[in-house]
Amino acid sequence: xxxxxxxxxxxxxxxxxxxxxxxxxxxxxxxxxxxxxxxxxxxxxxxxxxxxxxxxxxxxxxxxxxxxxxxxxxxxxxxxxxxxxxxxxxxxxxxxxxxxxxxxxxxxxxxxxxxxxxxxxxxxxxxxxxxxxxxxxxxxxxxxxxxxxxxxxxxxxxxxxxxxxxxxxxxxxxxxxxxxxxxxxxxxxxxxxxxxxxxxxxxxxxxxxxxxxxxxxxxxxxxxxxxxxxxxxxxxxxxxxxxxxxxxxxxxxxxxxxxxxxxxxxxxxxxxxxxxxxxxxxxxxxxxxxxxxxxxxxxxxxxxxxxxxxxxxxxxxxxxxxxxxxxxxxxxxxxxxxxxxxxxxxxxxxxxxxxxxxxxxxxxxxxxxxxxxxxxxxxxxxxxxxxxxxxxxxxxxxxxxxxxxxxxxxxxxxxxxxxxxxxxxxxxxxxxxxxxxxxxxxxxxxxxxxxxxxxxxxxxxxxxxxxxxxxxxxxxxxxxxxxxxxxxxxxxx
Amino acid sequence: xxxxxxxxxxxxxxxxxxxxxxxxxxxxxxxxxxxxxxxxxxxxxxxxxxxxxxxxxxxxxxxxxxxxxxxxxxxxxxxxxxxxxxxxxxxxxxxxxxxxxxxxxxxxxxxxxxxxxxxxxxxxxxxxxxxxxxxxxxxxxxxxxxxxxxxxxxxxxxxxxxxxxxxxxxxxxxxxxxxxxxxxxxxxxxxxxxxxxxxxxxxxxxxxxxxxxxxxxxxxxxxxxxxxxxxxxxxxxxxxxxxxxxxxxxxxxxxxxxxxxxxxxxxxxxxxxxxxxxxxxxxxxxxxxxxxxxxxxxxxxxxxxxxxxxxxxxxxxxxxxxxxxxxxxxxxxxxxxxxxxxxxxxxxxxxxxxxxxxxxxxxxxxxxxxxxxxxxxxxxxxxxxxxxxxxxxxxxxxxxxxxxxxxxxxxxxxxxxxxxxxxxxxxxxxxxxxxxxxxxxxxxxxxxxxxxxxxxxxxxxxxxxxxxxxxxxxxxxxxxxxxxxxxxxxxxx
Numbered sequence: 001x002x003x004x005x006x007x008x009x010x011x012x013x014x015x016x017x018x019x020x021x022x023x024x025x026x027x028x029x030x031x032x033x034x035x036x037x038x039x040x041x042x043x044x045x046x047x048x049x050x051x052x053x054x055x056x057x058x059x060x061x062x063x064x065x066x067x068x069x070x071x072x073x074x075x076x077x078x079x080x081x082x083x084x085x086x087x088x089x090x091x092x093x094x095x096x097x098x099x100x101x102x103x104x105x106x107x108x109x110x111x112x113x114x115x116x117x118x119x120x121x122x123x124x125x126x127x128x129x130x131x132x133x134x135x136x137x138x139x140x141x142x143x144x145x146x147x148x149x150x151x152x153x154x155x156x157x158x159x160x161x162x163x164x165x166x167x168x169x170x171x172x173x174x175x176x177x178x179x180x181x182x183x184x185x186x187x188x189x190x191x192x193x194x195x196x197x198x199x200x201x202x203x204x205x206x207x208x209x210x211x212x213x214x215x216x217x218x219x220x221x222x223x224x225x226x227x228x229x230x231x232x233x234x235x236x237x238x239x240x241x242x243x244x245x246x247x248x249x250x251x252x253x254x255x256x257x258x259x260x261x262x263x264x265x266x267x268x269x270x271x272x273x274x275x276x277x278x279x280x281x282x283x284x285x286x287x288x289x290x291x292x293x294x295x296x297x298x299x300x301x302x303x304x305x306x307x308x309x310x311x312x313x314x315x316x317x318x319x320x321x322x323x324x325x326x327x328x329x330x331x332x333x334x335x336x337x338x339x340x341x342x343x344x345x346x347x348x349x350x351x352x353x354x355x356x357x358x359x360x361x362x363x364x365x366x367x368x369x370x371x372x373x374x375x376x377x378x379x380x381x382x383x384x385x386x387x388x389x390x391x392x393x394x395x396x397x398x399x400x401x402x403x404x405x406x407x408x409x410x411x412x413x414x415x416x417x418x419x420x421x422x423x424x425x426x427x428x429x430x431x432x433x434x435x436x437x438x439x440x441x442x443x444x445x446x447x448x449x450x451x452x453x454x455x456x457x458x459x460x461x462x463x464x465x466x467x468x469x470x471x472x473x474x475x476x477x478x479x480x481x482x483x484x485x486x487x488x489x490x491x492x493x
Numbered sequence: 494x495x496x497x498x499x500x501x502x503x504x505x506x507x508x509x510x511x512x513x514x515x516x517x518x519x520x521x522x523x524x525x526x527x528x529x530x531x532x533x534x535x536x537x538x539x540x541x542x543x544x545x546x547x548x549x550x551x552x553x554x555x556x557x558x559x560x561x562x563x564x565x566x567x568x569x570x571x572x573x574x575x576x577x578x579x580x581x582x583x584x585x586x587x588x589x590x591x592x593x594x595x596x597x598x599x600x601x602x603x604x605x606x607x608x609x610x611x612x613x614x615x616x617x618x619x620x621x622x623x624x625x626x627x628x629x630x631x632x633x634x635x636x637x638x639x640x641x642x643x644x645x646x647x648x649x650x651x652x653x654x655x656x657x658x659x660x661x662x663x664x665x666x667x668x669x670x671x672x673x674x675x676x677x678x679x680x681x682x683x684x685x686x687x688x689x690x691x692x693x694x695x696x697x698x699x700x701x702x703x704x705x706x707x708x709x710x711x712x713x714x715x716x717x718x719x720x721x722x723x724x725x726x727x728x729x730x731x732x733x734x735x736x737x738x739x740x741x742x743x744x745x746x747x748x749x750x751x752x753x754x755x756x757x758x759x760x761x762x763x764x765x766x767x768x769x770x771x772x773x774x775x776x777x778x779x780x781x782x783x784x785x786x787x788x789x790x791x792x793x794x795x796x797x798x799x800x801x802x803x804x805x806x807x808x809x810x811x812x813x814x815x816x817x818x819x820x821x822x823x824x825x826x827x828x829x830x831x832x833x834x835x836x837x838x839x840x841x842x843x844x845x846x847x848x849x850x851x852x853x854x855x856x857x858x859x860x861x862x863x864x865x866x867x868x869x870x871x872x873x874x875x876x877x878x879x880x881x882x883x884x885x886x887x888x889x890x891x892x893x894x895x896x897x898x899x900x901x902x903x904x905x906x907x908x909x910x911x912x913x914x915x916x917x918x919x920x921x922x923x924x925x926x927x928x929x930x931x932x933x934x935x936x937x938x939x940x941x942x943x944x945x946x947x948x949x950x951x952x953x954x955x956x957x958x959x960x961x962x963x964x965x966x967x968x969x970x971x972x973x974x975x976x977x978x979x980x981x982x983x984x985x986x
Contacts (some may be wrong), residue, residue: 032898071600078599091982096922096943106571106919107564114922114943117902119935201933203928222715224877224930229936263908309951382719396960398796405961406523409610409952418954419603426599426982428590428609431953434972435696436719442612442696442950443722448605450589450951458943459902460924462909467889468898471950487921489584489984 010167011155014192017185021121021150024182028120028148031180033479036146037084039183041184042173043137044077044084047166054165058131061159063299064265069132076132079139079426083146086449088493090481092116092146092456095472097485100463110463113473116456119229120203121195125217127208128158128301129268135159136166136186139426139447145183146187147455151206152185154193158302162190197221197230204455206429206446207232208270210308211357218440224454231454233346233433233439235357236385237274241374241408243400246391246418247282254284254390258363261292261420264339266298267361268305271386271421274357277344277374285325286363289339293326297336297361298442309360310334311383318362321346322354337361344368344377351380358441371400378407382436383442386421387412413438413445503660504648507685507692510678514643515694517675521641522611524673526972529639530577532676536630537570537577539645540659547658551624554652556792557758562625569625572919573633576639579942583974585609585639587951588965589817590978603956606966609949611641612722613696616689618710618835621651621794622761626653629659629679632919632940633699638676640948642697645678646808647686650794656681672985682971690714690723697948698727699939701763702856704800704850704930724947725933726926728850729878730767731914734867734901738885739911747777747883750855752784754913756830760854761790761798764879764914767850770837770867773860778818781858782832787817790829790854802828808846809857812841815847818858830854837861837870844873862892871900876928876935879914880905906931906938 023422047054051073058069086092093115102109108299122144127134133142136153144151167186174183187196195222197205205221205228207214214232242254262273262389278284300306306484327338329433338361347354347366354364368374381387387408395401408415413434424432430448433439440445444454466474472481480492540547544566551562579585586608587677593604609702615637620627627633629646637644644725648656650927660679675927678691690698692714700707707725714723755766771777793799806822809815820831829853836934840847840859847857861867874880882899888894903906906927917925923941926932959967965974973985 026903027901029903036715041828075599081598091977098918098920098922103918104918105574106568109918109920112918112920112922114924120903218708218720219715222712222720223809227711227715227933228929229934272915393958396958401961405954405957408521409954410522410613413951414953414955417957417958417961419956420946424592425597425602425605427591427597427605428977429591429604429605429953431607431951435950436721440720441722443946445951453936458924458926458938460907460922461898461902463912464905464908464910465886468894468910470902484584485920489982491982491984 004084010171011163011186011188012186014195017123017152017187018201020182020185021152022338024150024180024185027121027149027180028150028183031148032088032121033090036148037088039174039177039179040080040084040142040145042177043170044080046169047073047137048077054162057162057165058159061162062131062301066473068265072130075426076138080137080175081131082426082449083142085147085454090472090479091444092452093472093481095481095483097473097483099486101294112460112462113464113469114402114458114460115470115472116193119455119457121150121201122149122151122196123202123205124151124153125193125205125207125209126153126156128156128305129265131159131162134208136163136416137170139451143452147452149455150182150184152187152196154196155186155188160188170299179379186314193221198224202228204228205230206454209234211235214440229454230440231446233270233446234437234439236270236424236434236438237355237357238271238384238388239275239277240273240387240388240390241277241378241392242284242406243391244279244282244397245399246390247279247284249392251282251284251287252255255287256289257420258288259337260296262363263295263361264422266300266335268301268359269422270381271424272383273363273388273421275364275366277366277368277377280369285365285367289325292339295337297334299334300360305359306335309358310357312358312462313338313362327362335360339363339365341367342371348377348380349357355382355411374400375407376404378404378411383413384412385434386414386416386419387431388416389417390418411435432475495732498650503657503664504681504753507680510645510680511614511692511694513675513678514645517643517673519554520673521643521676524641526580528582529641530581532667532672533573533577533635533638533669535670536663537573539666540566540918541570541629541661543662543731547655550655550658551652554655555624555794561758562606565623565625568919569631569689570975573630573635574636575919575942577946579945580639583770583965585945586940586974588974588976590966590976592979595881605953605955606957606962607953608963608965610952612948612950613642614694615644615948616644616695616698617646618686618700619645619646619656620647620650620700621756621798622643627701629656630663632944637946637948640945642948643675647689648679653681681756683764685714691717693719693722695831698722698723699947701939702727704728707814707933708795722947724937724939726763727932728848729763729879729927729929729931731879732765732768732770732874733766733881733883734770734871734897735772735776735777736882736884736888736899737772738888738892739883740772740777742885744775744777744780748780748784750829750913751781752788754915756788756854757915759793759828761794761852764917766856766881766914768857768859770859770870771859775860778858778860782818785830785832788830792827792828793853798852799828804852805849805851806831806855809833820855828853832856832858834858834860837866838937841870841873844854848875867893868896868900871897871904876931877905877910877929878925878927879907881909881912881914883911895984903930
């Protein structure tokens, strides 16, 4: 069904994309949630209908497996439909009404009504490692359209034909459901990506990728005459802390789980567990090394990713205080899973170098001697997307887990118990983000329904007649949405 | 009661302030909302008890009137108590629970629970024009302490003794209510302000002041190895649009209201209406000029503010396409209210220069010929804190007001109908913020309960046992707070 020869013209030049996006912004800001929900569902339906050939194309361009990519497409279309439901429910508008009150203690207050409205044209920088879910019709695009912000997607060069095929479906779906021109555009090219973030019509940008690339775009966004928010998800080593009790009770299970998580998708996840803290003297270290040695490697997404992966391992290989426990840092077409080891004192002393992300199937095993040392390592971390504790019930009650959980909540966006960080479910409570360098902006998530907030800003109306108010703020609550009225949550009857 | 001789040592050096703040952060993150509420109320009580001498000191240092400053202190202590109530209610935590669901359409989901937690040490840059409400114990400090973030206030040099007196009350209140050391500190000095935003232990900064000063600090915040969010409220001209129908129906009322609002506090409000759009050929223009000519000036906050005000008027005085309608741009100790006039075509053609903020009692009257021209001016605006429409019922139904309200909601944080932008009530629905240059970050407000969000970030817990969860996320809801559970809002019974 996908005809790639027709896709070559789906990408547009930046000037056209931004002119159309800016022109569409007011209509989109005034559009009905039900209409935007219909557009999102139409996109999902078209992608699902063409799943087989899209997955085939994705396999060819990304070297990821068919089942993995099929699952990712399911996630992607689910995500589009979840945002459709979210905008219909209307809670995301955070509608808040304070009626005029002559007795307000600081002095008479006027009638004030506040809600969120779209920022305006949004740039979405696609990632290479999720060709569907963090790319052309991925979470950022879904959240932006749901919010009512026109989207200009900068395609990732690692899957150009898939990007065009998906963009063609998005445009066809939007056209078929009578969306205004300019809701969505695809642009290509590295230099175009730089120009995009500097375009004066742009109001917000989202990015998933490397620390270097993301920081460069963040710096450009902040340097503009009119700075704009830049939501970059940059990198993370996702440390996993295994308590002594857990290492004794479940060594093999933990070793197998860790090896599976760190080698999933050839280690090309931003949530790949890159550091594993294990108690000194337990068998867990050897079992992990054996499990990693027994795991499979694979072809990486594209050559530059593979070269960057091996380049990042070189400094490790040269260190005398770090030993190779499994695999190899020698450049090869298909990297084999690789494990290094060191002790907690060395790790803490050289944390700046040893906490570097290796984007691929490599990790560092760190042996600790005491719970105090475990906590010390946790406190020395920089910002992380995730941090995981493997523990037993006894740890939660009076072992190290309670203090560890407190410290890790201060370092990471998501804290896991007895699980693995790869696999980021799309839900209401999900948080995919964390202090820098995990992300450039700590207040938001890039996965889950709360990610819509990145494309919105609050506006208050003072003493404004119903006829001039958006429906979400009109006295009769015509959209029947939950609202905060005079400080109390009011649910529609 | 205020003994200013004892206040000279209340300010501390930056290193002590940041060391204490960083040390206090974990305890503060784990503190009970009820405790933080008690601290805030203790601060409010001490300030209220010393109101007379604090206001006297404020009059001496700011040249604002006693009644104005008494009112501002009432607002300030109300604000502290409102935040106390907010944290007790717990809604601000945005607690969200998704139970594990094997049938979640994108694949089985784990148990995920998300809430907001404090960022860490916060810098608050005090403003000169609200010596109480946007200074040492003002809204930013109240919101940060409510959130659980330690605060380091950079005092404004325009009211040094008042800053110290208030800081002494804050510290005494915190000590008396057993708050951890490090919750609050006062630092002084311009260079200290630069060092503060660059301190690696700082996680967030808020600022109210000039575009130049705020942008310089924003640039420093973005340039850090670890960038931090910088919430600067910088400047605004707060345009007011008068429809033809309103000008005909209520010329004198509008003229008097405008003159009163633009000269309130000697025009030293970030919400001062600085541009008034009036229909050509109506009497309104002359009546506004007469009302401004009849209004009183006064001594400004400090010399540099006065000098900056007159310097900003100089380019206006030199223009041949702008005429002086009332007052004078000649430097004087106490500026007289000053009004310039031009037409909408000139205004639109030179909007970059004519939209400059004049911080003091000056404004620009702009005559428009048609509703189309009125809308054109609205579309040409940059980001504003507020935008106001004065209209009649007929305008709301089928006149220009509906389209104007749409355009202005895209430009400003607060849209007013038949009111004046000065006077920013502290409520749940208030929005004090807007697109750049009104603020450096469009997502948040610096007035009202929602301003607490600037000091918080989300954290999710995956499959975590109740014993390790914060109370707000435990299954039994021990704090009895509103939560979003499996996508549905659940209010405590």
